[in-house]
Structures are given as structure tokens and as C-alpha cells.
Amino acid sequence: MTNDDSVEAGKPTLEAVGALAGVSRATVSRVINGYATVKPEMVDAVNAAVAQLRYVPNRAARSLVKRRTQMIAMVIPERTAEFFADPYFAEVIQGAAMYASSTDHTLTLLIESDADPEKTRRYLTDGNVDGALILSHHSSAPAYVELSDTVPMVFGVRPLEPTARPIHVVDVDNVQAAVAATRHLIDRGRTNIATIAGPLDTAAGIDRVDGWRAAIAHAGLEPGPLQAGTFTPASGAEAMQRLLDGGDRIDAVFAASAQMAAGALEVLRAHSIRVPYDIAITSIDNNYFSTSANPPLTTVDLDTANKGAVLVQTLLRLIGGDDVPPFTAVPTTLVERQSV
Amino acid sequence: MTNDDSVEAGKPTLEAVGALAGVSRATVSRVINGYATVKPEMVDAVNAAVAQLRYVPNRAARSLVKRRTQMIAMVIPERTAEFFADPYFAEVIQGAAMYASSTDHTLTLLIESDADPEKTRRYLTDGNVDGALILSHHSSAPAYVELSDTVPMVFGVRPLEPTARPIHVVDVDNVQAAVAATRHLIDRGRTNIATIAGPLDTAAGIDRVDGWRAAIAHAGLEPGPLQAGTFTPASGAEAMQRLLDGGDRIDAVFAASAQMAAGALEVLRAHSIRVPYDIAITSIDNNYFSTSANPPLTTVDLDTANKGAVLVQTLLRLIGGDDVPPFTAVPTTLVERQSV
């Protein structure tokens, strides 16, 4: 019964671990950081001491000498209304936070202040973080593009215009997602396929229209009518109404979001048009709206939590100096339900 | 045109600021940390140098010597379904993150792993953070209560049972919120006031029933029937149906959440019961459900973003060694719309 465990108060240091293992603290450091040059028996001794003392490295000390903050920021728009209505952010954040917790970097949330957008950029350039994830969709993005050679950055959305300098983006392949959803309609024998598109000034909106068109062309069909919405249920309902008013004969609709599909469904029900018998529907996004719709929607699951994880993973590789491709696509899967 | 600004590469240090201001780095440190003992003229010189060099203190170095991590964690449940369906977490997080950004502490999200709950607790006790905010409602809370004398902690919800040791909680006063919503019904002349309660195994559920009862008793009225739901729209609809089936004559309903009120509204519409003419409704929560309900709901705004801010503020006071009361109530306000 040695008093090896009931040591002094305070966290154990490298020194203490070294003393217990009978080596210098330099060696302990090398073991902890996985340098291959340490003799196996010393490695074992050190590991045993680490376990016995429950040693945890001091992040600040390491951070100071490595000149790294060990922090990364996720920059999210302040726009509260959007933030709340859309499960997207919550899901990305959750995926990113969970992945980050398995690394030695800490994820912090940086809410863009609408009142003082400079503040956010200053935070990033003042050396508070090793890198940043940018989720903003719109106008503020170019300002971040400029910072991307000062501090490593990964974007969660493809920019509409070519950027002034090369950037890194992680996103789903929206074209492929739309192809999958549209092709499913075609596979089920539908031939007159309309689309309720997203806003055509967003990358997602445009890409999903492209995918819809491509799948139809590939099948040798003619595209049906297109009506654009804003990704919300109400806009989907309005677009559906316009589609019906247009008088084209359609037997299927590809909706660029589940929220819009849910809105469209309401309109179809009001007109006693049966889904999927009269009109089949597929969409994009697997969330509350797709599962609680009536009928439940066949839709493309974007696996947004995974996207959050890949965003962090990619940023860490960038920070580590790895060669990272300009675009990383995260996989999506079609989920079959009752709307087709 | 001196080259005062185009100094060497790398961030300026205390030393550099001191050199420019003509003082020692100890003095610079004192100025930056606001010690009152520095001569005004030196303070000015230092501030000028800081501004000129755009000096930003190195967090890691400060953290190392102060033996503080300068980080706080917000612990949130992994339960994704709940997380997504409920705007509550997003709003608390946003409020907390924005407030934290104005302090010298960084907020990090710690998602509780259902698979390995120990991991979260180890993270907190391993010295990774100076303190933690606990938002979990249920079973895991007691485990955190135990940690609360190892690491400073503030809870976002009142525990149901008395806790083993004194803890700190920041929450709205649910009793008062319910009193306000119920009293508003009374003020408008309603006398037979039912309630759609929240789950009676939660503090919020219980407190809101108490408030409803208290307001009615205070007015010398008799309480109407009570039906409990689970805070969701579907459960509110069912509770409303049971209220109608019960046969009691009621002219008003206090719903313990806007989501339940929205569900109740559907049922009333299906029965052609007019709101507010036949039955008036008030509720709690000012969110998407309360504004998009038909008619829009008179409801109590819980100002959840502010709650997030106060959570952080309270935790920082605790970390700073201040005397913090066991309960801090955040204010709520009644928002009048068309449901009464």
C-alpha cells in the first residue's frame, strides 16, 4: 500500500508522470505525442504512469508552445428566424460538435452580429482560432473568402460566383441528390414531371433544378413546368397552386425541399388530388416535414450531421497542412416512403 | 512616415507594446488588466501602443499562468429528435453564444453521448473548462449535481426533487408566467378557465399548473378542468378533445405551451368553436407556433435567448467567486395577440 495514488493536490504534470515512470519529462512528452523514437519499455512505463495518475495534458501550455489555439470557430448567421425554423443549423452544429469532441480541437460558436459584421472577422483574424467553418449563405460570404488565406477556412455551401481566390467547400452534391429524387419518379413510370424549385439565386436551388433536368433528359423525356419557391411550406403551397393553375398535365413533382413538398401536399389535398396515385412526389431533406407529411415523403436524406462532421474533419486537415481538394462531397441517400 | 506600423511579422507581444510605450511589460499587463495603480500618463501611452500595434493578448499564455482555461461548456442532450423539434435549445444556445462573445470566456458545446455518458463528465472534471451550463432535463441531471462542487455549474432548469447539495439554477419563473397568462383571461371576463397542462413530472409542467390555480383562486373563481399533454401540438389537440368530451362548460383555456395551444386550435376549428368568441386561449412560449397559429396566440414570451445570456453571466460570476443566489429568475412578458 504505497501512497502512489494519493499524491499532492492539483493536476499531475508531465514532471510527475516522468518521476513515476523513471524518465525525463521530455520523454513523457514524446510518448504522449506518439513519437516513434521511444523505446517500447519506456513507452509502457509512461503509459502506466499516465493511467495511474490520470494525467491529462494542459491545453494552455501545449497551445502556448505550439502557437496553436486548438480552437476552431463555426460562424453562423444571426438571422434568428431562419435559424429557428430550419433544422439544418441545429443538425450541422450537432454533427460538428460531436466530431470535434473526438479531436484535440474545441469547437466554438461564433454568431455573426448583424450590427457589427467586422467584429466577427476581427475575431477570426486576431488569432483566436486555428480555423473557421463558414455556414453563411449569402452576402457576407465574400468577406470571408478574403480571409481564407489568412486563416484556414472551410465553407458549407458552394459560392454562386467564382471566388477571387481558391477556397475549400464541403457540401452535398445537390445535382446528384436531385437526379436521384427525379430518377426515382421516372423509375416508377412517371413521365410528366414538374418541379417546385428552390430560390434560383442559391447554389442549392440552381443545382437541384439542374439535376431534375438532367435526369429527365437522360430518360429521353421532356421536362414539365417549373415553379420556384423559397424552401418554406407556404412557398411550396403557392408553387403547387401555380402548377395546377398552369393547366399542364403532370403526374409527378420533384420538390427541392421537404418543407415545400409538405406545403404542396396541402394544396393537393384541398383539390382532392391523390398522392401518389394522381401525382407522385419526391423531395430533398429528411426531417420532421418529410416524416410527418401525409403521405410520408420519399426524399433524399442529406445526412446533415455527417456534413457537420466532415466540415470539421476537412478543416483540421487544412490546419494540419494537408492537401485538401477544393470540393468535398458528402454522400446522400434516397429514403423511400409513400409519396411515390 | 516612420515604420512604426509595419513591424516584424507575427503577433505583437506585451514586450513589443512595452517597448513602444516606454514601459516594462509588467506595466502593460497591469494596464490591460485594469489595475488601478498605474499612472494615468502611462495608461495612455500603453493604450496608444496597444491600438497602434493592434495588440491582442495571447489567451494560452494568460490561461497558463492564471490556471484558468477561459472556457465554459454548454452541455446539451444528444436526443436529436427533441433537439430539432424544439426551438428552445437553438434559442438558448444563440443567446449564450452571443453573450459569451462579449466576455473573455469561450463557449463550447458539449453534446452528451448517450452511449458513453461518463465521457461528458470526465471532460468536465479533467480540467478542460472553468465551468459548465447544464440544460438536461431528466435522468442525467443528478450526476451533474454531484460534480457541482468540483466544477462550477449552473442549471437551466429547476430540479424536481431537492438536490443532495446546493446548486445554482437560472430559469424563468414558471409560476408567474402562468399567473400572467391566466390572469389575462380573467381580466377579459372569462370565468370558466380550463388548462392544458404540460407533463406533470416536469418542473415547468407543475409550476404552470400552480400558477393557473393561483391566479384563479386569487380572483375568487373555481378552477376548470385540467388535461395534461406533453408540450407537443398533437398532445395539445388530444387534451383539447378530452376537455370538450368532458362536457364542462368552459370559456377559456390556458395552454402550458404554444405548441399545445396550436394543436388545441385545430380541434376547436374542427368543432366550429370560435376563438376567442366562444373560447379564449392564452399560452406560454412566443415562437413560430404562437405567431403562425390562427388566430395568433396571446402568450408569454419567455425570452429564451436572454435566459441563455443570463446562464453564462451567472456562471461567470460563480467562476469569479461571487456569491450567487441559488435561483435566478429571468423575466418574461405577456404578448397580446388575437386569441383572447
Place this chain on the structure above:
DNA sequence: CTGAAAGCGCTTACAG
């Protein structure tokens, strides 16, 4: 009121 100096807990050339 201010400065010189020690020290926070690590990592990493530099010798050997």
C-alpha cells in the same frame, strides 16, 4: 507606482 525576475506546463532543437 514600477521593474526585474520567477514561473505557469508544456515542446523541441541541441547534445550526447
Place this chain on the structure above:
DNA sequence: CTGAAAGCGCTTACAG
């Protein structure tokens, strides 16, 4: 393959 030593950028007794 390993250790002694320097140093990362701060704060804070300790003198004066």
C-alpha cells in the same frame, strides 16, 4: 534513443 535546457507569452509576488 534520451535528457538538460531554452523558450512559448503572459501574470504576479517581491523589492524598491
